[in-house]
């Protein structure tokens with residue numbers, strides 16, 4: 309067995325893995341992928357499908373569907389993610405969070421995904437419902453960390469697992485060293501790649517890559533997929549800060565606020581233009597730095613991400629890419 313064989317994900321028949329899909333996009337310098345959110349009602353579901361059909365024409369390497377609040381949204385999430393597998397040409401990745409679930413429930417959710425043709429799972433611990441910064445409580449029959457869930461999902465069959473990584477460290481990590489160690493542990497447990505938390509300073513991504521390479525050069529060979537979010541309004545800034553758990557860098561905020569102007573009404577067109585410009589600059593730098601893929605948070609809208617991709621030279625009606 310060679311060093312390369314050790315790094316290669318298991319070869320499962322049928323559905324490709326995220327890593328296989330990244331490799332298959334050979335004609336394109338750097339693949340891209342997008343994140344969707346589960347729709348809350350029928351109108352939101354219709355909007356999601358418009359975005360899905362737009363992105364289908366652009367051939368993302370994969371699309372991911374987040375996993376959140378309980379009840380009917382949860383059922384809808386499983387159903388819609390299954391439809392992505394069955395009714396589109398896209399490769400769906402289902403997010404799976406441990407929060408509020410026993411191990412038996414988590415196993416049954418993975419089974420439901422498998423039944424609808426999903427083999428790629430992004431394994432996460434999740435945040436406490438209501439207050440993402442609140443105290444995290446393990447379900448009495450659940451798991452404490454994503455690492456355990458990676459092992460559970462891998463033990464259930466031929467699943468391809470990804471995990472989260474944090475360019476500035478996870479807000480609960482005692483130090484960047486601990487954060488790197490825990491990321492390496494998730495990768496060693498069988499995750500094939502990580503997707504980062506969104507960031508607005510490419511240096512943070514590069515430092516994460518360097519930290520992992522210094523700590524565990526073998527695991528550092530696995531793709532670290534950077535996550536970007538084009539800002540389209542000051543409201544999106546607030547959303548980005550909520551998702552990151554930290555404020556955006558001062559130089560980014562300054563550009564956006566300057567565009568917003570100091571009138572009583574935010575100049576939304578100017579904020580949007582600057583937001584797209586920032587995401588384009590970041591995308592180009594990441595491409596130049598050898599990022600394996602650009603993963604976009606879309607909030608279920610295709611337009612802003614498509615504009616960034618067009619600026620970066622991606623074709624909107626590109627011919628299907630051969631594997």
Ligand SMILES: Cc1cc2nc3c(=O)[nH]c(=O)nc-3n(C[C@H](O)[C@H](O)[C@H](O)COP(=O)(O)OP(=O)(O)OC[C@H]3O[C@@H](n4cnc5c(N)ncnc54)[C@H](O)[C@@H]3O)c2cc1C
Nearest residue numbers: 374375403432433434453454472478480481490503504505
């Ligand atoms: C790309 C991406 C997608 C996401 N999608 C979703 C989603 O769909 N739904 C959702 O609810 N949330 C989502 N999140 C948010 C995520 O669930 C939270 O950030 C969560 O707080 C951390 O999840 P994790 O999987 O990194 O947890 P873990 O890896 O379990 O880490 C949680 C904390 O515990 C620490 N830790 C890990 N292992 C150990 C150990 N052995 N001993 C001590 N401490 C340890 C870590 O450093 C960290 O501080 C996403 C995040 C990212 C980056």
